[in-house]
Amino acid sequence: MTDSLTDRDYRDTLFLPTTEFPMRGGLPQREPEWIKRWDEMNLYKWLRADAKSRGAKPWILHDGPPYANGHIHLGTAMNKIVKDIIVRSHQMTGHDAAYLPGWDCHGLPIEWKVEEEFRSKNRGKDDVPGDEFRAACRAYAEKWVEIQGREFRALGIEGEWDNPYLTMKFESEATIVAEFLRMAMQGALVRGAKPIMWSPVERTALAEAEVEYYDRKVPVIWVKFPVTGRDDDASVVIWTTTPWTIPANQAVSFSPDITYGLYTVDSVMSEEELGFAPYAKAGEKLIISDDLAKAVMDGAKVSAFTRVSDVDPTGWTLKHPLSEMDAFFAHPIPMLAGDHVTADAGTGFVHTAPAHGEDDFNVWVESGRTTQEIRQIVDADGCYTPDVPRFGGMDIIRTSGKKRGEPGKANQEVIAALAESGNLLARGITTIRDAHSWRSKAPVIRRATPQWFISMDKPGPNGKSLRENALAAIDATEFFPAVGRNRLRSMVEGRPDWLISRQRNWGVPITIFVDKSGQPHTAALPADQAQALNETIKAAIAAGGVEAWFSTPKEDFLGAHGLNADDWDKVTDVLDVWFDSGTTHAFALRERGIIDPETGQADLYMEGSDQHRGWFQSSLLECCATRGMAPYKQVLTHGFIVDSEGKKMSKSIGNTIEPEQIAKQYGIEILRIWTASGDYTEDLRISDEIIKGSVESYRKLRNTVRYMLGALDGWTDAEAIEARKMPGLERWVLHRLSELDEQVRAAYNVYDFKKVMSLLINFCGVDLSAVYFDVRKDSLYCDPRFETEEVWDGDTANFGNRRRAARTVMAAVLERLLTWLAPVMPFTMEEAFLESHLKGSVASVHLLQFPDTPVGWRDADLAARWEKIFTVRRVVTGALEVERREKRIGASLESTPRVLIADESLIEAFKGEDAGDLFITSGAELVHSSTSEGGGFTLDDTPGVVVHPVKASGVKCRRSWKYFDPATADPAFPDITPRDALAVKAWDAMHD
Structure with a gap:
């Protein structure tokens, strides 16, 4: 103790926060260290053992398998992060939430890459023996499984990485075969020659889920089909954007609901007007829809025409427009009535090539004709077969070289032949939105080939069709968001039979x-x-x-x-790769015994919204076909990632951001916060500025945790006091924790991470930092430190309990924040946990459960009272801010505001509380008054509260900086308040 009390430096007697937890996270450097620690301690096995010791019920999120080809991107990173948050939050709310990652290892994406590798060595696909090619595919997939596994693990994803499921494991392939044969034994397997989407570039059938739609320019032609049995040389006119299908024409479709007319061409535009000679000729007789006659004549450059009469095409037979060219085309062309024919565009008649269009095929079969009669004149390379006169060997789409995917010779040669025949009425160019292979980006064609299908409408073992079973399963499934149900339902309602065969090398064979x-x-x-x-x-x-x-x-x-x-x-043939992934429930879950034994289902399937037509649907159909139910209880979908302007990310326009880029600059934790803070069920926007917003959120949360770690320095449970003995402010914080516990659990339960983050960021920024920490800072730093429940007799603030109460509450807040935030911020919460009083309880924060909340913490009446206090405090805080801005005071402790309050219940709310402490002033006077006493500070949204920011009187305490009446001072400590004097005495006693 110094000789002169007035010269004493009281800083040593303050209880300032102390912690080894750094202000900066250093995430890019530290995150790999945490992952290494978890791997070395085998955290995933600890989690499984802990869940079993608790008797926890299994909860299974089944991982949709990504393709094992190429580095992960921001979309796949977001997908895995969402899954990880889901699994971690369920593990910490009492479940045994295992996570088994998996990969799709067969199919076109991998085979295409391997083909490219062989092509780079001047070896075409047909030059490579099948066993060598499959071995190369397997090696390629193995390489990328290893690479992607490391990249996913770097995201902080916890799971069974040492034993993932792979569709190419022998046991997986055997199960896929078993599932297929099970369906075949039930009679679901059918063979047919329906037109399917065919990729000439990849020489295989494609499913809807394997195509993308792009705009492309195509030729459009109007073609005359002469009518047989008439003496007026009239022709039915059709319109098509696929001239190459004309050689395969076998019928023309019409609609009984459309009115048709016979028209005579009176005159055509001159060659001088057009710059070319029109194909239409004066005197021609054309049969077209009345609704479309004007449009057809305009397209044919007809300047004048006359409607001659009504016509009914029922029962007519036409000539093929190329019938005079070769006997190959001299077959009768029947007129067929079809529901698909409309008068919205074209001519009112539809050129029908049943080998190259679904509607064409259906109207052909429905007319009583057989599939054996369908002309199949296009081979697997998208070329006409050699027996087709004039066109044999010509390609529809170029399949190799620099112009791969561009139009081949077929369209132009067919147009030229039609012009020579005299049956080309007009031609032009139009833009259509058409299917392209999502792998090669080349257009696909429709082509009838012998394929294997799973029937959607054939009755199964339970008497119901696959379609009926699937629709019933959809109705029994919970969807997040709810619109997913309608989307999947509409797809299943309207889908054709499931095309399951592919003409490829790398896949599970159709055995x-x-x-x-x-x-x-x-x-x-x-x-x-x-x-x-x-x-x-x-x-x-x-x-x-x-x-x-x-x-x-x-x-x-x-x-x-x-x-x-x-x-x-x-x-x-091999199975559609979607069949592979549709069976993952069988070998990844059922055979490993990680599925709900009561329902035989996974709890959740979660993927992008595009998987309504992909994995969600193939899994649904496969499981309904083999077991009569969906493989899942819930389906959750996420959107896609776009830039700040809502544009799809593309390397060509330079707006992509890679996960590795964010990891190196900011840390994966920032990417996780960005993922959790947005509505990931919609498209998520990302940019440098948006990421910086996530960095700021991280900083606020980290600082909140850091402050509590410092304030709880030396904390043990022996210091804790019961809630009933705490001041009202502490009991209000416990009430807020009770509310948050319910809200956070509910939000995690429905995968609403945005709400979780909003709740916790707001709680940390407002309830804690702006209110509780701000108010209790003085108490934590300056109140006496007692090891027992002694109180300072006569002081209504109960200083002895106040500091202990604050630390007790902070311990409760910290435990909850560490666990509530751990699913989203696993690295930082682990770091904080190991600096906290909880570190001896378990080896990792991720082995903790969300703490139970005592029933007594919830107190609605208390919350209502404190809401009134905060209403007044907000006005006082606003008044003091003005005083600081105008430099009339430096700190709020330099004021003892006089507060005039019209509503007496607001004053009553302060009963038992020290208003000065709550306002962080050196005192305060609350006065019931309906007048403003000559002005004062007010807020428009808080009428009846007027603040006069009176300057504090007395002397400034050299320890707490509060102003006080020196007459009240302890004679031994005249320069500090009585409260501070008591604290110094206690400190001196402890340090003698």
């Missing part, structure tokens, strides 16, 4: 043998014999993978069951 009548062995053989053959097939795949099917002679499979191999053909 069936077909007899000479075209029947698969699952239908042609007795059930027990077919099932025995199935078991042999599955065993071969389980032992040798998909290669076993292709490399094993059919005799080895069939001979073992007394079947003559000469009577059967082995199918070499």
Whole structure:
């Protein structure tokens, strides 16, 4: 103790926050260290063991498998982060939330990349033996599984990374085969030659989920089909944007609901007017829809025309427009009535090539004609077959070279032939939105080829069709957002049969043998014999993978069951890769025993909204076909990432941001906060400025946690006091924690992370930093520190309990913030946990549960009272801010405001509280008054509260800086307040 009390430096007696937790996170450097720590301690196994020790019920988010090709991007990073937040939050709310990552390893995306590698070595796909090609595909997928696994792990994603599920594992491939054969045995498998989307560049069928739609310019032609049996040489006119399909024409469709007329061309525009000679000729007789006659004549450059009569095309037969060119085209063209024909555009008649259009195919079959009669004159390369006169070998789309994907020779040659025949009425250019392969970006064509389908409408084992079962399952599923149900439902309601065959090398084979009548062995053989053959097939795949099917002679499979191999053909097509991913529930969940035993379902499937037509649907159809139910209880979808202007991210326009870029500059924690803070169910915007907003949110949250760690220096549970013994402000904070506990749990439960972050950021910024910490800073730093529940007799503020109460409350707040924020900010909350009083309880913050909230903390009446206090405090704070701005005071402690309050209940709310402490002033006077006493500070939204910011009198305490009446001072400590004197005495006693 110094000789002169007035010269004493009281700084040593203050209880200032002390912590090793740094102000800056240093995330780019520290995050890899935390991941290394978790891997070394095998945190994931700890989580599983902890859940089992608690008897926790399993909760399963099933990971949709990304393709194992290429580095992850911002979209895949966001996807995995959302999943991780979901899994972590469910683990910390009492569940056993396992996370098994997986990969899709077969299919076109990987095969296409491997083809490119071989092409770079001057080896075309057909030059590479199948076994070598498949081995290269498997090696390629293995490489990217390893790379992507590291990249996903770097995002802080916790899961079973040492044993992920892969569709190319032998056991997975065997299960996929088993699921397929199970469907085939139930009679769902059918073979047909329907027109499907075909990629000439990739030489395979494509599903809807494998195409994207882009605008492209195409030729448009109006073509005359001469009517047979009439003496006026009239022609029916059709319109098409696919001239190349004219050689495949087998009918013209019309609608009984459209009125048609016979028109005579009176005159056409001159060559001088047009700069070219029109194809239309004066005197021609044309049959077209009355509603479209003017548009057709304008397109044909007809300057005058006359409607001659009504016509009814029912029962007519036409000539093919190229029938005079070669006998190959001299077949009759029937007129077929079709519901798809409208008078919205074209001519009112529809050129019908059943091999190249779904509507064309349907109207052909519905007319009683067979699929065997369909002309298939386009080969797998998108070229006319050699037997087609004049056009044999011509390509529709260029499949190689620098102009790959551009139009081939077919369109222009067909147009030229039509012009020569005299049956080209007009031509032009238009823009259509058409399907392109999402891999090669080249246009696709519609082409009828023999393919395998899963029937959507054939009755299954339960008497209902796959479509009916799937729609019922959709109705029983919960969707987030709810509009997902309608979207998926509409797709299933209108979808055709599921095309499951692909003409590729790298995939799970369609493991069936077909007899000479075209029947698969699952239908042609007795059930027990077919099932025995199935078991042999599955065993071969389980032992040798998909290669076993292709490399094993059919005799080895069939001979073992007394079947003559000469009577059967082995199918070499592979399954649609969506079938692979649709069966993941079978080998990734069921066979690993991580699925709800009561329902046989995963709790949640979560992917991008595009998966309504992809994985959500293929999984639904496969599981409904094999088990009559959906594989999931809930479906959650996220949107996509766009730039600050809402534009899709594209490397070509330079607006992309890579996860690695954010990790190096800011840290993955910032990306996680950005993901959680926005409405990820819609498209999320990102830019440097938006990311900086997430950095600011991180800074506020980190500083809040850091302040509490410092304020709780030396805290032990022995210091805690009961809520009933706490001052009102502390009990209000406990009430807020009770409210937040309910709100945060509810928001996590429905995957509303934006609400979680909004609640917690607002709580930290307003309730804590702007109110509680601000008010209690004086108490934490300056109140006496007692190790027992002693109180300062006669002081209504109960100084002895106040500091302990504040630290007790802060301990409760810190524990909740650490756990509530851990799913979103796993790195920072782990760091803070290891600096906190909780660190000895478990090895990691992620092994904690959200703390239970005592029932007694909720106090609505208390909250209402404090709302009134805060109403008055807000006006006082505003008044003091003006005083500081005008430099009439330096700090709020230099004032003892006089507050005039019209509503007496607002004054009553302060009963038992020290208004000066709450206002952070050296005192305060609350006066019931309805007058303003000559002015004062007011807020428009708070009438009846007027503040006069009176300058504080007395002397300034050299320890707490409060102004006080020196007459009240302890004679031994005349320069500090009595409260501070008591604190110094206590400090001296402890340090003697």
